[in-house]
Amino acid sequence: MTKRETYDYLTDHGVEYEVTEHIAVYNMEELNAVRLPYPDRDAKNLFVRDDKKRNYYLITVKGDKRVDLKEFQQRFGTRKLSFASADDLMAIMGLIPGAVTPLGLLNDAERKAALYLDEAFLGGLVGVHPNDNTATVWMKAEDLIRLIREHGNTVHTVAL
Numbered sequence: 001m002t003k004r005e006t007y008d009y010l011t012d013h014g015v016e017y018e019v020t021e022h023i024a025v026y027n028m029e030e031l032n033a034v035r036l037p038y039p040d041r042d043a044k045n046l047f048v049r050d051d052k053k054r055n056y057y058l059i060t061v062k063g064d065k066r067v068d069l070k071e072f073q074q075r076f077g078t079r080k081l082s083f084a085s086a087d088d089l090m091a092i093m094g095l096i097p098g099a100v101t102p103l104g105l106l107n108d109a110e111r112k113a114a115l116y117l118d119e120a121f122l123g124g125l126v127g128v129h130p131n132d133n134t135a136t137v138w139m140k141a142e143d144l145i146r147l148i149r150e151h152g153n154t155v156h157t158v159a160l
Contacts, residue, residue, distance in 0.1 A: 003132040026098030042127040045100040050079035056113040101129040114154040
């Protein structure tokens with residue numbers, strides 16, 4: 001899904017959203033240089049896989065949080081985790097590094113990846129890329145969860 005197709009998808013599914021266009025950003029440090037209307041609601045996304053390349057996870061937390069993959073593995077009973085390759089990212093979510101977003105799960109035709117969304121987003125907005133790292137889309141976290149579940153991917157809301 002392109003950025004435009006993502007916006008159309010959100011509209012077609014009754015999601016109210018706001019868009020902030022910005023320069024292309026490839027990491028949280030670069031995004032910190034961008035003026036955002038809701039900087040405390042921006043998401044950091046980690047696309048990881050287990051050591052057998054059988055299970056993929058998209059971990060979405062507030063931008064200022066760190067994720068300890070060993071702790072995540074122990075807590076959620078996964079095999080050893082590492083970052084998925086750029087090839088896996090493209091094959092599963094149709095994204096390039098730097099554009100990782102939960103909305104990329106809408107491209108996951110085989111529903112291979114599970115979303116682990118930090119419960120800190122619940123009851124408010126979440127800012128994610130629209131499958132393109134030149135914008136941030138702000139929407140209710142509950143709408144994001146609904147879209148991903150309707151698509152068929154597993155969604156876990158957890159304290160991270």
